[in-house]
Amino acid sequence: MISTSGKIVGIGIVLSGLSACASxxxxxxxxxxxxxxxxxxxxxxxxxxxxxxxxxxxxxxSGSTGNTARRTAVGAGAGAASGAVGGAIAGAPGRGAMVGAASGATWGLLSGMFGSGTSQxxxxxxxxxxxxxxxxxxxxxxxx
Structure with a gap:
């Protein structure tokens, strides 16, 4: 069975591939x-x-690609940190960090691809x- 974070990452990869076709x-x-x-x-x-x-x-x-990669990495870091804090409160900091990182990375990827930061x-x-x-x-x- 695929975890929720695995599904999120999979969707992000598919969307990334589709956006690469658009120029x-x-x-x-x-x-x-x-x-x-x-x-x-x-x-x-x-x-x-x-x-x-x-x-x-x-x-x-590679302005758009570089910007998307940067946003994905920042999103993953922020998501992992906030997920770890939330997980620690709930008693599962490792799982919280994992889910937070996947969610943050997906947010960063999607905002980089579809956000106003897309460059020509x-x-x-x-x-x-x-x-x-x-x-x-x-x-x-x-x-x-």
Whole structure:
């Protein structure tokens, strides 16, 4: 039988995997060039510009990942401490710390993934991709 803390950690891992699939994309204004090539070609051009940025040394960045990892670790520490205190009062400090750590880590993970602390790709990366797309004839209105 899987414990409650095991279920919480499992859910967190699944959600983390799903969020990894989502990334920021440039939003293109439907100017005359965009309308002449269509969405399929525009998507291909975005991929090419992203690959060109990576090959030139501009990295998309790990701001969001680093922030999520930090929040997860802080949440686990805070959860373990508060769980140990609560567990000590109830007579089971070890179990309280374990449940508190799992709960805190899950909170940190979820708040890092879905909270307001989510960051966009590195500015050098976005600037590179924007310039590449502009040189192809697109107008980038932003990223989301």
């Amino acid at each position: 920021y994309q440039p939003v293109l204004y439907p100017n005359a060039y965009y309308q002449s090539v269509g969405r399929t070609i525009a998507d291909r051009d975005i991929r090419e510009c992203r690959q060109l940025a990576e090959s030139a040394g501009a990295r998309e960045g 790709p590195a500015s050098a990366y976005m600037n590179f991709v924007n310039r590449c797309l502009r040189e192809k004839g697109y107008e980038v209105t932003g990223w989301q």
